[in-house]
Amino acid sequence: MNVTEVERTLGAAEDSCRASGARLTDKRKNVLAVLLRSQKPLSAYDIVDQYSKDYGGPIPAMSVYRMLEFLAKENLAHKLNSENKYLACAHINCNHHHRTPQFLICGSCNKVIEIGIRPEMIEALRDAVKAAGFRLQSSQLELNCLCDNCAKESVTTADS
Amino acid sequence: MNVTEVERTLGAAEDSCRASGARLTDKRKNVLAVLLRSQKPLSAYDIVDQYSKDYGGPIPAMSVYRMLEFLAKENLAHKLNSENKYLACAHINCNHHHRTPQFLICGSCNKVIEIGIRPEMIEALRDAVKAAGFRLQSSQLELNCLCDNCAKESVTTADS
DNA sequence: GCCCTAAATGATATGGTGTATCATAATTAT
DNA sequence: ATAATTATGATACACCATATCATTTAGGGC
Known part of the structure; x- marks a missing residue:
């Protein structure tokens, strides 16, 4: 996903969280952005690595797990149980009714x-x-x- | 699965391996027996624990992984990818044609x-x-x- | 604004899972 | 009997995930 699309999707994610009363903090947004920019599902530790490259500083793995849990609850990310990896939801932008993917x-x-x-x-x-x-x-x-x-x-x- | 059924199933497993030229060693058979006696899928380390209880001595986790790999290849056990656990195939006895479960x-x-x-x-x-x-x-x-x-x-x- | 509460994040430790590697033992084939 | 193959053991290590407690940050009522 290119930069423009990422920006737009992050905006949609903010709207979605505002609507549900959830707090999409900067770091949560950054984790989501890492997922959006990735072509492949990432493990929590993959995200830790990529995050520190993208944002110039380390983030505790523990925090990443919590942020992924948050994103999953808000339907902004999904967990692949068979691989223990995570990916951004493909329909953050769309107004699709959310079905189980x-x-x-x-x-x-x-x-x-x-x-x-x-x-x-x-x-x-x-x-x-x-x-x-x-x-x-x-x-x-x-x-x-x-x-x-x-x-x-x-x-x-x-x-x- | 009760003792009699386990015995009968182990016999069928031996037949099956003989037919395919695979070597169902004692330890591999023991690992299969642990799975057959279990009501629930077991992790490799669950099997390590149960094996030492049932057979009076420890078995290296590494060996269990290899034996599970063998059993899976011979269609005597299946791996649950979503849980990283293993269970005995339910159709070792039956003469069913083997379909993906x-x-x-x-x-x-x-x-x-x-x-x-x-x-x-x-x-x-x-x-x-x-x-x-x-x-x-x-x-x-x-x-x-x-x-x-x-x-x-x-x-x-x-x-x- | 200030304080209180709750939520979010950080830091640390620990246990479970899976594999790589090399050594040893057992089996099979010649 | 010996060599080659296969199976098993032993050790180390990397990765995955969570528990726990400390610290920081955000929001709501005053």
């Missing part, structure tokens, strides 16, 4: 995209779970994939 | 069951992923759920 994770280049699977499909999943004697609590899915780019390369590599 | 994880009591979602649903998921420019690599899903038992209790608690 699904993530496609490229196992080769680690690129991740956030999608929204058709609600009917989620409902079918919910039914299947119910039939097994459980209740679906979260429809956040983290799917192990290859992006088309890496899929193409692996074919090329295999052929050569 | 899906797991329902109770967020309250940590009970986990292994299910097989209808292939058509998996295909629909695969299509949705493809439409987003990715290819689904694994159909192993780990779904955050409540088991009916815990769901009932939480309702009761809420009412009282």
